[in-house]
Amino acid sequence: MIKEIVIYGRGGQGAVTSSYVLAKAFFYEGFYSQAFPSFGVERTGAPVEAYVRFSKKPINLRQHVYKADYAIVLDSSLIEAANVKEKLKRNASVFINSAKKRKYFGKDIKEITTDITSISLKIIGKPFVNISILGLFATTKLVTMESLRKAIYEMLPENLAKLNYAAAMEIYKNVVG
Amino acid sequence: MIKEIVIYGRGGQGAVTSSYVLAKAFFYEGFYSQAFPSFGVERTGAPVEAYVRFSKKPINLRQHVYKADYAIVLDSSLIEAANVKEKLKRNASVFINSAKKRKYFGKDIKEITTDITSISLKIIGKPFVNISILGLFATTKLVTMESLRKAIYEMLPENLAKLNYAAAMEIYKNVVG
Amino acid sequence: MNKKMKITKGAVIKEPGSTVKYKTGSWRTFRPVIDYEKCIRCGLCWSQCPDMAIEKKGNKFVINYDYCKGCGICAENCPVKAIKMVREEK
Amino acid sequence: MNKKMKITKGAVIKEPGSTVKYKTGSWRTFRPVIDYEKCIRCGLCWSQCPDMAIEKKGNKFVINYDYCKGCGICAENCPVKAIKMVREEK
Amino acid sequence: MGLPREEYIASGHRACAGCGEILTIRHVLKASGKNTIVVNATGCAEVVTTPYPQTAWKIPWVHSAFENIAAVASGIDKGLECRGIRDKINLLAIGGDGASFDIGFGSLSGAIERGHKFTYIATDNEAYMNTGIQRSGATPLFANTTTSPAGKKIHGKIEPKKPLPLIVAAHGVSYVATISIADLPDLYAKVKKALKAEVVSFLHAFCPCVPGWKYPSSKTIEIAKKATATGVFPLYEIENGILKFTRKPAKLEPVNNYLKMQGRFKHLSQSEIRQIQNYVKERYNFLLSVENSKCFDTLFK
Amino acid sequence: MGLPREEYIASGHRACAGCGEILTIRHVLKASGKNTIVVNATGCAEVVTTPYPQTAWKIPWVHSAFENIAAVASGIDKGLECRGIRDKINLLAIGGDGASFDIGFGSLSGAIERGHKFTYIATDNEAYMNTGIQRSGATPLFANTTTSPAGKKIHGKIEPKKPLPLIVAAHGVSYVATISIADLPDLYAKVKKALKAEVVSFLHAFCPCVPGWKYPSSKTIEIAKKATATGVFPLYEIENGILKFTRKPAKLEPVNNYLKMQGRFKHLSQSEIRQIQNYVKERYNFLLSVENSKCFDTLFK
Amino acid sequence: MKRVIETSHAIALAVKLARVKVIPMYPITPQTHIVERLAEFINNGTLDAKMIHVESEHSAISALQGALLSNVRAFTATSSQGLALMFEILQIISGMRLPAVMVIANRALSAPINIWNDHSDAFAVRDQGWMQIFAETAEEALDSVLMAYKLAESKEVQIPIMVNIDGYSLSHVYEPVDIPSQTLVDSFLPKFKLEDYLDINNPKTFGPIGFPDSYMYFKEAQHKAMKNAEKRIKEINREFKKKFKRSYGNGLVEEYKIEDAETVFVCLGSICGTAREAVDQLRVKGKKAGLLKLRYIRPWPSKSIRKALNKAEKIAVFDRAFSFGSEAPLYTELKATLQDKQINSYVVGLGGRDVTIEHFKKAYRMCSKNKNGWLY
Amino acid sequence: MKRVIETSHAIALAVKLARVKVIPMYPITPQTHIVERLAEFINNGTLDAKMIHVESEHSAISALQGALLSNVRAFTATSSQGLALMFEILQIISGMRLPAVMVIANRALSAPINIWNDHSDAFAVRDQGWMQIFAETAEEALDSVLMAYKLAESKEVQIPIMVNIDGYSLSHVYEPVDIPSQTLVDSFLPKFKLEDYLDINNPKTFGPIGFPDSYMYFKEAQHKAMKNAEKRIKEINREFKKKFKRSYGNGLVEEYKIEDAETVFVCLGSICGTAREAVDQLRVKGKKAGLLKLRYIRPWPSKSIRKALNKAEKIAVFDRAFSFGSEAPLYTELKATLQDKQINSYVVGLGGRDVTIEHFKKAYRMCSKNKNGWLY
Numbered sequence A, B: 001m002i003k004e005i006v007i008y009g010r011g012g013q014g015a016v017t018s019s020y021v022l023a024k025a026f027f028y029e030g031f032y033s034q035a036f037p038s039f040g041v042e043r044t045g046a047p048v049e050a051y052v053r054f055s056k057k058p059i060n061l062r063q064h065v066y067k068a069d070y071a072i073v074l075d076s077s078l079i080e081a082a083n084v085k086e087k088l089k090r091n092a093s094v095f096i097n098s099a100k101k102r103k104y105f106g107k108d109i110k111e112i113t114t115d116i117t118s119i120s121l122k123i124i125g126k127p128f129v130n131i132s133i134l135g136l137f138a139t140t141k142l143v144t145m146e147s148l149r150k151a152i153y154e155m156l157p158e159n160l161a162k163l164n165y166a167a168a169m170e171i172y173k174n175v176v177g
Numbered sequence C, D: 001m002n003k004k005m006k007i008t009k010g011a012v013i014k015e016p017g018s019t020v021k022y023k024t025g026s027w028r029t030f031r032p033v034i035d036y037e038k039c040i041r042c043g044l045c046w047s048q049c050p051d052m053a054i055e056k057k058g059n060k061f062v063i064n065y066d067y068c069k070g071c072g073i074c075a076e077n078c079p080v081k082a083i084k085m086v087r088e089e090k
Numbered sequence E, F: 001m002g003l004p005r006e007e008y009i010a011s012g013h014r015a016c017a018g019c020g021e022i023l024t025i026r027h028v029l030k031a032s033g034k035n036t037i038v039v040n041a042t043g044c045a046e047v048v049t050t051p052y053p054q055t056a057w058k059i060p061w062v063h064s065a066f067e068n069i070a071a072v073a074s075g076i077d078k079g080l081e082c083r084g085i086r087d088k089i090n091l092l093a094i095g096g097d098g099a100s101f102d103i104g105f106g107s108l109s110g111a112i113e114r115g116h117k118f119t120y121i122a123t124d125n126e127a128y129m130n131t132g133i134q135r136s137g138a139t140p141l142f143a144n145t146t147t148s149p150a151g152k153k154i155h156g157k158i159e160p161k162k163p164l165p166l167i168v169a170a171h172g173v174s175y176v177a178t179i180s181i182a183d184l185p186d187l188y189a190k191v192k193k194a195l196k197a198e199v200v201s202f203l204h205a206f207c208p209c210v211p212g213w214k215y216p217s218s219k220t221i222e223i224a225k226k227a228t229a230t231g232v233f234p235l236y237e238i239e240n241g242i243l244k245f246t247r248k249p250a251k252l253e254p255v256n257n258y259l260k261m262q263g264r265f266k267h268l269s270q271s272e273i274r275q276i277q278n279y280v281k282e283r284y285n286f287l288l289s290v291e292n293s294k295c296f297d298t299l300f301k
Numbered sequence G, H: 001m002k003r004v005i006e007t008s009h010a011i012a013l014a015v016k017l018a019r020v021k022v023i024p025m026y027p028i029t030p031q032t033h034i035v036e037r038l039a040e041f042i043n044n045g046t047l048d049a050k051m052i053h054v055e056s057e058h059s060a061i062s063a064l065q066g067a068l069l070s071n072v073r074a075f076t077a078t079s080s081q082g083l084a085l086m087f088e089i090l091q092i093i094s095g096m097r098l099p100a101v102m103v104i105a106n107r108a109l110s111a112p113i114n115i116w117n118d119h120s121d122a123f124a125v126r127d128q129g130w131m132q133i134f135a136e137t138a139e140e141a142l143d144s145v146l147m148a149y150k151l152a153e154s155k156e157v158q159i160p161i162m163v164n165i166d167g168y169s170l171s172h173v174y175e176p177v178d179i180p181s182q183t184l185v186d187s188f189l190p191k192f193k194l195e196d197y198l199d200i201n202n203p204k205t206f207g208p209i210g211f212p213d214s215y216m217y218f219k220e221a222q223h224k225a226m227k228n229a230e231k232r233i234k235e236i237n238r239e240f241k242k243k244f245k246r247s248y249g250n251g252l253v254e255e256y257k258i259e260d261a262e263t264v265f266v267c268l269g270s271i272c273g274t275a276r277e278a279v280d281q282l283r284v285k286g287k288k289a290g291l292l293k294l295r296y297i298r299p300w301p302s303k304s305i306r307k308a309l310n311k312a313e314k315i316a317v318f319d320r321a322f323s324f325g326s327e328a329p330l331y332t333e334l335k336a337t338l339q340d341k342q343i344n345s346y347v348v349g350l351g352g353r354d355v356t357i358e359h360f361k362k363a364y365r366m367c368s369k370n371k372n373g374w375l376y
């Protein structure tokens, strides 16, 4: 069975990079995986999407993602702006960056919210959330933090990889305990 | 029956113009006619050819001329250089500009030779032979001098038309007497 | 498979300035706020906004948050620092 | 319908300078003739011929009528008027 | 500020927050006014303003291709002439630096030679931005772009910036100028002069680009100011072959004041910064040296 | 005369008797020598020299298209560099005025910007000759061509000649010069200098054309001489931004001495001849006025 | 008035009679005679139009586009490499639904460079959304230009069009042409007026970005408009006949001795003349040959073709272009149109190779043996 | 080594592994990631090659030609308008028989401007004498580039080649790719060496004028060489399998569940993946669907197609390009190849319109009713 993930972000925030890192992590985890951006002409600031597929069997499918099993939201304001709800399967899980302690969806959706920005600011020194939020996603145990680490180091220059991984780990630990 | 004419000249000598004038003349004479150049990249001085077809019925045929009924040679040195012989039907007639009093072909070919250059020089003041030689062709009575006149005036600016027609007429008269 | 869309011949757009239907305010993560106490009505912010998101209303310059993308140019260059950039949160 | 022609791959021509097979002498209606009595061997004619039809043989400049097109440049510019253009007749 | 109130480009366009190119076009249009037709090359400005079925343009506007605005404008120029309304209309051809310095320059040069009448505006953000920051002929020395990356062996772009305004001036046109959003009065005055020319006039516009130059979106104007203050982008005009500075800083700031604001230069070594400083100084001095003398032949008057 | 004996182009080519373009190429090649590769644009020179299966060329030669010689040369330049034999080879790009002033100018300008190394030779016969004498950007004022005919209403070409050498010089290259078959020592010296440049060098060659200019084939050299004597085609070079005349007639002859030799000008009225005289004088005076001063910024050294 | 003139001259006259206003032009053999003639008209003051001496064909087609957008009738002509250089802009014009008219004096494509006639230039652009006529005679060339303007500018069509004439083999031929009067042409061809153009009083945006949600609809609309053109072509052919006393088959195709033909030649352009001659000669020998002349390849007149070839037993298609690694393009399309017929392919006359009566006779023989071939 | 990388990255690696020397490049979406990656390699010193930052695609293809003529291996990539702007030079390169390799990240053609995937760019140039591969996956893209060099440079072929990848839909996708070692690639791909090139020690003339007496022979030779390529493609596919442990059908086409299929989908490129998925789902429902993936459109693999579709009852062709006023081009060619079959045409995914499993299912249903359509 192929599973699908949508990542929501803004132009310049690195949502596409998140999708690539995740695809690499799934691969290290023994999955077949596929990642691709929403092919738009969006400029810095505009809402963008990126997608990941993973599966135990080779993935042939290449259509867009229409209904996802998971969503990752880099900025809670996008939930409305990008109409995140519409792209979710029933019972999908959503991972949200938000400082607010509120519910964004009805109860057919599982949501986990963390203030990724603050943690990233603290650890990375910049409000880079696209990689650190993957620590939140890793709480699903679909990918291990070790696979994530390898993927992050493959994708980013070492100094950045280190900081981003640390932030992801902090977030992961915060939730998993 | 379609009849075919080849005109031999050198790049810059106006053989192509001769063919156009002749086609116009045939048309005034009540024929259907067609004229076209040899489509080459020849430069000033190089041997060139031009063709005329005429017929009492509309002319559909558009292939090159391979064996002509008539040939007009603007410069006798071309007879060898351009291998005029090869393109002639048996019993074809050839109209040659030459000061030499010699035969160029065997007896299966009818040939008429006149020193067109001298006459043109005399009348036009320049060694333009391409139009004046048509007077020689007109001795076949296939086109009248009147049709030729109309054609020449249509093709050339008036001052040149006048001189060229005069030369053609002189040549025509010289032969027809 | 998606629904049909109505189109014009040759893709000509006959409604000038129709991008106003698209609210770029949602792009913003920081919001410029003018302190009219400080503001000296110089209009610099108005003239420097790439999104035409500042309008002159009467003799006051007003930010149209439907379009303001929060670039911060207005705040950066206000001669009297009358504009503050405030984080948007939802 | 014509006979087949042998061709090279991609129309590459592998024989440099092979236009010499084509004798442009037949284009000529006037023929330059050098009067070696007058000629001072300056070589101007040689240097000005667009057809490389004048060759230096020993210390003499000789016209190659296989290629000379009879343009008359050599005659026109010979400093001692040693070249005459003569009408070709056949 | 005395600027016209009317806008000819609408909000809701999709440019990056802080885009210097759109801001430039906004003011050029305000200077040109209602009776303006724009031919726009492919590039950021075109893409962000015309997502069918919406358009940000309030004046007649056409985009054909990337490389042919000067030719399309040529056709419009003659068409309007035939219709007897040429004098009523300001015809602008607007292209990015990629369109103007590189792919469309042949077309521009041809249009100049034929003596057409329109104003060409090269909106220079110093790279192919619409396609993701690739090097163009306008990219400055050592800048990092995706196709001239600051690598271990080669540090960014290694060729100088093509001197387009001087090249255009060498064609013998009557009006060429540089403009910047950091100096709006200068910009308005030059657009107006350019529109008066009877042949092709040319404006080279300095357009900072947020993601391309890698700076915070609020700094667009400041960077443009620094470009002029450091001599990186001098403001001048060439009128009938005579070059004049329209603004001349009392003393040039060190070029690093400009460079250090931008991520695209952050890889530079001290020696590279010095090279850039020398390079900028040489160019600036050259302009100073020819100022006020007739250094360009004018063929069109 | 001390000219090299070896020929690199063979007899038997199909150029018109008296062709100035082929004669120019003949000497450029003699100056460049055996280790030369030529990229040739579509045009007379290409058509008359390569009637398959024959070629007049004795050095490696390629023709691709009409508008792209500078780009093809760019590829060869880098290919030779990769093969480590760049220094051994003189790379020439030869194009007519149509190829150089018009359709291929964008490609040339791009190649210059990238800093390639080759010598570009524009063989200027002032019209599209291969296709039958159509107007180009290099056609002089009022000349009669088949697309700028001397008609009842409009008398030949109405735009000035595009000042290509100056435009190329404005790109900041290190060597630009004009050459003429009427002055072979000057030509050889300039070709040799051009070949030494480390970036694109540019030669503008004056090439009288028998059927195009309508004169007796014997007058090719004389017309070229008159062009320089009247100031129509001054011989100069621009080296590192400084323009110098390499030949300067003591006094310019009236331009009519040149015009009257050619059929393409025979329709001119006295007033038109005067206009041309003024036009030529202005251009000439401009060149004089900038002589010896650094009037072109050099970006490439 | 009937006169012996060059085909290129006839076309220039058609352009003049159509009251064209802007003519961007760039020289290329064998198209040049057309624009040279137009330059003569303009410089002599007999045609009130502007010629734009562009620096390349790319700019010619772009300037043509600009002229149309400014709401005037325009014209250009090209050949071969020139058409190839225009390539990118062709679909930009058709996508924008501008009623451009362009004459192509067909010529082979480089390399090796060859200035002679074949159809590889025209066929290379057959997917770019332009209609394409092929004319057989000088008179048909003139008529086709007039009809082309009317067709392209028809509201229900609004699609650009190329009028193809064989380079040299037709473009440089002098033959009798009946030249219509200006009054007659004016009664046939309405004044130029676009619905959408660059108008300061009604500002519109042309050439926007079409996202995946809209793009495909524009392309379908282009196709439908071109299919609409079939009907319009027939109407215009009929109207032309009424006014000018001549017409061309049903407008889309022309049949010659086809009713009882067993073997039908299918071809385009000037070689149709030679084909007619060949048909006559074959018939003299008792061979039932016929000819289907296609006037249009876009729109592809499938219905007319099926109707015309309904009874044919054998079909011999003559192609003057080729798709390397596949087949001759007309052959392919014809097979796709008539899946149930024996069709044979003859590639002839590439790069100016003369096409003669002998070629048709040889094809006739080969076709009877169901054999294809390149005929030299 | 297997890694998850972007298809564009995989291609850049293939270019590096092929030891390419000269890379003229011009940016255009969605091709750009490829050359950006190559620029990184070069500027970091891991690839010893020269990048030429040309000022247009016209110059990119011309510089590519120049590089090849100087006897070095070269590469470029483009899309859509870029390919269209190269148009004229394409046949100049194929006519001169230069073994160029170019990647096309396929994208729709303007107007309206659209940066998304379809095949109108590739199909627009199908007559220009270049071979054309379409790759389905990132790995196939990498492999295809390596095979392309070997094929194009084969003495009996010497024809340029385009490797097509779907813009965005493949070019921007990250997925697992097995990256071969340099040693392995070196054992597969010989050193670059042309028979004819610009050599001062052996001066030759390239690109002469071909008169009517010779031109047609060159064109026939080009066609024959491309037909020769079919055999060579199969050989190379086998050799590739031996060395790299993977291969693609018979090299020309790939069959999927076709043996007993009643309805066979025919398509190209990345949508083949989705088609496989659709076939599987249809089969679950008891519907005998199958897929024929065409890897090459030039040479057009008519024999392989006939063999593969021999037993198919119904054929559903998916086109992502269109010939306005005619039909979808793949459909036309397939009908011409299989004159005796029921073939139906589905136009899908123009200008980036997503192609989904639903499209295939719908086509399956329509095909059973012998209906064609544009599917949105």
Ligand SMILES: Cc1ncc(C[n+]2csc(CCOP(=O)(O)OP(=O)(O)O)c2C)c(N)n1
Pocket: E021, E042, E043, E044, E045, E065, E066, E067, E095, E096, E097, E098, E099, E100, E125, E126, E127, E128, E129, E130, E131, E136, H027, H028, H029, H057, H081, H082, H085
């Ligand atoms: C012939 C062609 N080549 C390439 C492209 C791709 N392209 C579109 S916009 C663009 C970059 C534009 O750069 P520039 O002109 O500097 O404008 P900017 O986007 O920076 O404002 C490119 C390369 C194209 N549309 N057409």
Ligand SMILES: Cc1ncc(C[n+]2csc(CCOP(=O)(O)OP(=O)(O)O)c2C)c(N)n1
Pocket: F021, F042, F043, F044, F045, F065, F066, F067, F095, F096, F097, F098, F099, F100, F125, F126, F127, F128, F129, F130, F131, F136, G027, G028, G029, G057, G081, G082, G085
């Ligand atoms: C793209 C393209 N457009 C037009 C032509 C036709 N053409 C071939 S040569 C030529 C004229 C060449 O003129 P120029 O460059 O001045 O050289 P000349 O023949 O005068 O020496 C033209 C227009 C072509 N080959 N390719």
Ligand code: SF4
Pocket: C034, C038, C039, C040, C041, C042, C043, C044, C045, C046, C061, C074, C077, C078, C079, C080, C081, C082, C083
């Ligand atoms: S820039 Fe500042 S002071 Fe000026 S109008 Fe705006 S807010 Fe007021």
Ligand code: SF4
Pocket: C032, C048, C049, C050, C051, C052, C053, C054, C063, C067, C068, C069, C070, C071, C072, C073, C074, C075, E018
């Ligand atoms: S923040 Fe930027 S977009 Fe918003 S009003 Fe200020 S200048 Fe305009």
Ligand code: SF4
Pocket: D034, D038, D039, D040, D041, D042, D043, D044, D045, D046, D061, D077, D078, D079, D080, D081, D082, D083
């Ligand atoms: S130019 Fe005259 S003098 Fe000089 S070598 Fe020739 S013939 Fe003799």
Ligand code: SF4
Pocket: D032, D048, D049, D050, D051, D052, D053, D054, D063, D067, D068, D069, D070, D071, D072, D073, D074, D075, F018
């Ligand atoms: S006449 Fe002309 S071609 Fe003959 S030798 Fe003299 S210069 Fe050469």
Ligand code: SF4
Pocket: A043, A044, E014, E015, E016, E018, E019, E020, E021, E022, E044, E045, E048, E125, E129, E130, E208, E209, E210, E211, E212
């Ligand atoms: S990329 Fe640069 S030029 Fe393009 S919209 Fe953004 S800021 Fe403006």
Ligand code: SF4
Pocket: B043, B044, F014, F015, F016, F018, F019, F020, F021, F022, F044, F045, F048, F125, F129, F130, F208, F209, F210, F211, F212
């Ligand atoms: S037309 Fe002119 S350039 Fe061409 S070959 Fe003749 S003389 Fe030389």
Ligand SMILES: [Mg+2]
Pocket: E096, E097, E098, E123, E124, E125, E126, E127, E128, E129, E130
């Ligand atoms: Mg830019």
Ligand SMILES: [Mg+2]
Pocket: F096, F097, F098, F123, F124, F125, F126, F127, F128, F129
């Ligand atoms: Mg010329």
